[in-house]
Amino acid sequence: MSRLDIVTAYVAARWRTATLHGQRLRAWQEHRATALVERVRERSPFYRELWAGAPASAWRSFPTVSKQAMMEDFDRFTTVGVTRDLAMQVALDAERRRDFSAVVHGCTVGLSSGTSGHRGLFLVGPDEQTRWAGTILARAIPDLRPGHRVAFFLRANSRLYERTSAVVQFRFFDLMQPLDDVVASLNDFRPRLIVGPPSLLGLLADAKERGALRATPSRLVSVAEVLEPQDRARLERSFQAAVGEVYQCTEGLVAVTCRHGALHVQEDVMVMQTELTSPLDPTRVTPILTDLWRQTQPIIRYRLGDILRLDAAPCACGSSWQRIAAVEGRQDDICWFPRGDDTLRPVFPDAIRRMILLADDRITEYRAEQHAAGTLEIHVAVRDPRDFADVAMRLREAAHEMLREYGCRLGACSVSEGVSASLPGAKRRRVMCTWRVQQVTAPVLAT
Ligand SMILES: [Zn+2]
Numbered sequence: 001m002s003r004l005d006i007v008t009a010y011v012a013a014r015w016r017t018a019t020l021h022g023q024r025l026r027a028w029q030e031h032r033a034t035a036l037v038e039r040v041r042e043r044s045p046f047y048r049e050l051w052a053g054a055p056a057s058a059w060r061s062f063p064t065v066s067k068q069a070m071m072e073d074f075d076r077f078t079t080v081g082v083t084r085d086l087a088m089q090v091a092l093d094a095e096r097r098r099d100f101s102a103v104v105h106g107c108t109v110g111l112s113s114g115t116s117g118h119r120g121l122f123l124v125g126p127d128e129q130t131r132w133a134g135t136i137l138a139r140a141i142p143d144l145r146p147g148h149r150v151a152f153f154l155r156a157n158s159r160l161y162e163r164t165s166a167v168v169q170f171r172f173f174d175l176m177q178p179l180d181d182v183v184a185s186l187n188d189f190r191p192r193l194i195v196g197p198p199s200l201l202g203l204l205a206d207a208k209e210r211g212a213l214r215a216t217p218s219r220l221v222s223v224a225e226v227l228e229p230q231d232r233a234r235l236e237r238s239f240q241a242a243v244g245e246v247y248q249c250t251e252g253l254v255a256v257t258c259r260h261g262a263l264h265v266q267e268d269v270m271v272m273q274t275e276l277t278s279p280l281d282p283t284r285v286t287p288i289l290t291d292l293w294r295q296t297q298p299i300i301r302y303r304l305g306d307i308l309r310l311d312a313a314p315c316a317c318g319s320s321w322q323r324i325a326a327v328e329g330r331q332d333d334i335c336w337f338p339r340g341d342d343t344l345r346p347v348f349p350d351a352i353r354r355m356i357l358l359a360d361d362r363i364t365e366y367r368a369e370q371h372a373a374g375t376l377e378i379h380v381a382v383r384d385p386r387d388f389a390d391v392a393m394r395l396r397e398a399a400h401e402m403l404r405e406y407g408c409r410l411g412a413c414s415v416s417e418g419v420s421a422s423l424p425g426a427k428r429r430r431v432m433c434t435w436r437v438q439q440v441t442a443p444v445l446a447t
Helices: 006-019 022-043 045-051 056-061 067-072 084-097 126-140 179-189 198-210 229-239 349-359 385-405 440-444
Strands: 107-112 120-124 149-154 169-174 193-196 219-222 242-249 252-257 263-265 270-278 281-291 306-311 323-330 335-338 344-347 363-370 376-382 413-417 431-433
Touching: 006 126, 022 045, 022 056, 067 120, 084 107, 084 120, 107 126, 120 126, 126 193, 126 219, 126 242, 126 252, 149 179, 169 179, 179 198, 193 198, 198 219, 198 229, 219 229, 229 242, 252 270, 252 281, 270 306, 323 349, 335 363, 335 431, 349 363, 349 376, 349 385, 349 431, 376 385, 385 413
Parallel strands: 149 169, 149 193, 193 219, 219 242, 363 431, 376 413
Antiparallel strands: 107 120, 242 252, 252 263, 263 323, 270 281, 281 306, 306 323, 335 344, 363 376
């Protein structure tokens, strides 16, 4: 079915890594983006109207697109004329039956894990999928050799991952599979590379430490969720393997770590423009993304609700591609606390994460939720249950202390024991804000 072969995609991605930098990269991005805009304008009524006849060369200042707009106008958004109802029906049906062989107009349809209430639909053509996988491999394991085996864990299967090529053996693993089955399959398959979300890799590390998992991958690659530093350290320790990270959005590749562990925007795939997240903090930005390759569901000036910290320093790997110092979580998961004058101040998910991790080293897992302004509900797991009361007390103190430093008050703060597992296949969020406020949009976040 696919015309593009994964090895070709891999080689092409290697070539782009080596050649596209500086002026040459800019010229290449410009060329691809303008050609993309012209093609999309012909086939997507949504974009055609949005751009209202503006020249393709002005693409860097086109209006931005939100996930909500993309989902609401899905029927007119894609370039293949698939309706949202049909795509949703196929995707839900595939999830229910755990059979992802269905395609719509030759495209694979899937649900991207929704973090802010609404689930996203994605639609990708066979070549787009192949290029995605080939590029991830090229960037995550540049030293791929014939015979290498790669285990890919994904929330939803798609046709791509069941193909094997003559060079690389791919095996797809469904995130919904029972862990014992997964461990047995991995012991049998003995992959050199395991790609999966960090919550799954953490479970595999447990199995490794128990001695149940005998596979000895030389590299792990974290995808689909934020990889926190303590999780990375733990994976490196358990597997004695290098840990890479892929950062993506609606199945498009945004950034991948290099051999020096720096997360670089994949500028041959995605053009990242940025906006300040808050005028209070010039170091944090939210990205506006343009995917130079996706045509089925074009991502052009797409506003991604994530908070990033950028790093302007050059990387020892020699790549000029933009470095991301940290992905700090979803903008939707900013928590809000009242200052002395009762106005609300944002506290970033990363600050809450750090507060919890530094509060007490007996904490093994946690989740923090905010259900109303000024409050915090913290769930923690501790190694020895006898320590819980003491840990809870120190956590409350640390929370009060952090908010004092922000000039804010902490209202109700509960600490409870035990962290329930996420739903299978659901995206893990360690800090989440479940309420939505009107005032967030107006004075504080205006940039
Ligand atoms: Zn680098």
